[in-house]
Amino acid sequence: MRVCSSSFFLACDPVSVPISRRRLGRLIKQWGVRMDNDSRLALDTVISELVTNAVRHTTGATVTVGVHTNLDLRRLIIEVYDSSQALPCQQASGPEAEAGRGMFLVECLAVAHGAERTARGKKVWAEVALPE
Numbered sequence: 001m002r003v004c005s006s007s008f009f010l011a012c013d014p015v016s017v018p019i020s021r022r023r024l025g026r027l028i029k030q031w032g033v034r035m036d037n038d039s040r041l042a043l044d045t046v047i048s049e050l051v052t053n054a055v056r057h058t059t060g061a062t063v064t065v066g067v068h069t070n071l072d073l074r075r076l077i078i079e080v081y082d083s084s085q086a087l088p089c090q091q092a093s094g095p096e097a098e099a100g101r102g103m104f105l106v107e108c109l110a111v112a113h114g115a116e117r118t119a120r121g122k123k124v125w126a127e128v129a130l131p132e
Helices: 016-031 037-057 102-109
Strands: 003-011 062-070 075-082 112-118 121-129
Touching (some): 016 037, 016 062, 037 075, 037 102, 037 121, 102 121
Antiparallel strands (some): 062 075, 075 121, 112 121
16 A cells, blocks of 8 residues: 655745645655646645635644555545534625635535534545546
8 A cells, every 4th residue: 555644834924824724745756746727727726725724713833744645546535624613514605705615615525524623623535536
């Protein structure tokens, strides 16, 4: 079984969102994960939405991102940990709203996703399919 795993810390700041995408891209390259445009877009969107929610809704100074892949099953899991106990929920957003669609996008792009409380806050995760 070909499994890779890593984690990294980010400041609780909006600038961490593009940093998270770059860090994920470097890990994927280091691990030799083959990507296509659709899977790259899905992973970039999912990590952006999960980190944005964590940065926006936690009171802590940092968030932690865990990345795990199983190349045999062609799956990559992104986990974002923060200090808030409040679980994310989908919001009804009007057509002109600039926010509120993040978890809907994650649901559309992920094979599976979820959130759970931890001893120090919560973990929000999404599993994304990798190309053949």
